[in-house]
Amino acid sequence: MDNDPWYILGAGSIGCLWAASLCHKGESPRLILRESSYQQFNKRRLSLKLSTPDQTSRFAVDIVSPETIDSTINRLIVCTKAQDSLSALNSIKPHLADNCQILLLQNGMGSQQTIRNALPTQTVWAGSSTDGAYLSAPFEVHHAGQGQTWIGPLSNQQRSEQGFHDLCDNFRLKVSPCDPIEQKLWEKMAINSCINGLTALFDCRNGGLLDNGEKQAWLDQLIIETSGVLAVLGIPATALKDSVYGVCQITASNLSSTCQDARKGRATELAFINGFLIQQANSLGVTVNSHHQLMDQLNAIGVKTGQPATASPLCI
16 A cells, blocks of 8 residues: 555645645655546646745646546545535545545544445544645645644544554654544534634634634633533543633634635535534533524624524534
8 A cells, every 4th residue: 555646635725735745755646626627727747836934845746536537546635625525525436445544634523424434445534633724826835834633543443554654754744643533623623613613703813812802702602612512522621711722822813714715705614613513512402502603693694604594503
């Protein structure tokens, strides 16, 4: 498997960041684009630009579409939005090896478990990352903040020594194994449920939530409710407020991905963040009125949350 090419599904900021980082490692990843996007290019190898605060690098990367993949996929990294991941995977399913190792890099929770259940013969891994990245143009990615990525196979999956362990060595991104990975997924989802939707509602940068006023008061209430859900689930959340405040401070000038999607009228991943939390809370009998109110107000101003414009729980 070590000689098999890496395939990356999705050429957004995270897909391009991982493609460039694999190129930097000496690998030759292939980016899988939608057919409509693929047809816009008359070349099948493009220049991928990676910018960091210290330097700029360029790498040649191959692009393919679901219709032009010409080999079996043994290693796949999925970097699409949570709501698009299953349909994107289905478009390339005929090319997946029976023992294909699949790494999911999505925000929120719910999509990973759905994919795991839909692909019983493959080993599905999940990742939780704090890297900050954005695209200034297609295939021009800025690595704005060095973070940490934890990866591990999802529960009920066959444990394998193959797959993604070699990413922990000689890789420009900081990658560490974590088993079980669910703890990290919950931690990130909890933080995002307090920050992302609120920045979209107020159309502000992350640091704007610490305003000692309305935004911060609402942030604090979301933290309290989220901590309550985690407590019932038995997930440690004693430092959730410190974690949320810390992210707001460290990424004060950043626009959350949700705020960026809302500004551009794109579908957000909130159904897999606050929506997933609401669904869990309802099943546990825990009250999360502020999360309901947040989703209702976002729907009212036209943000595409993936939830009905009511306070009904989302069923994933």
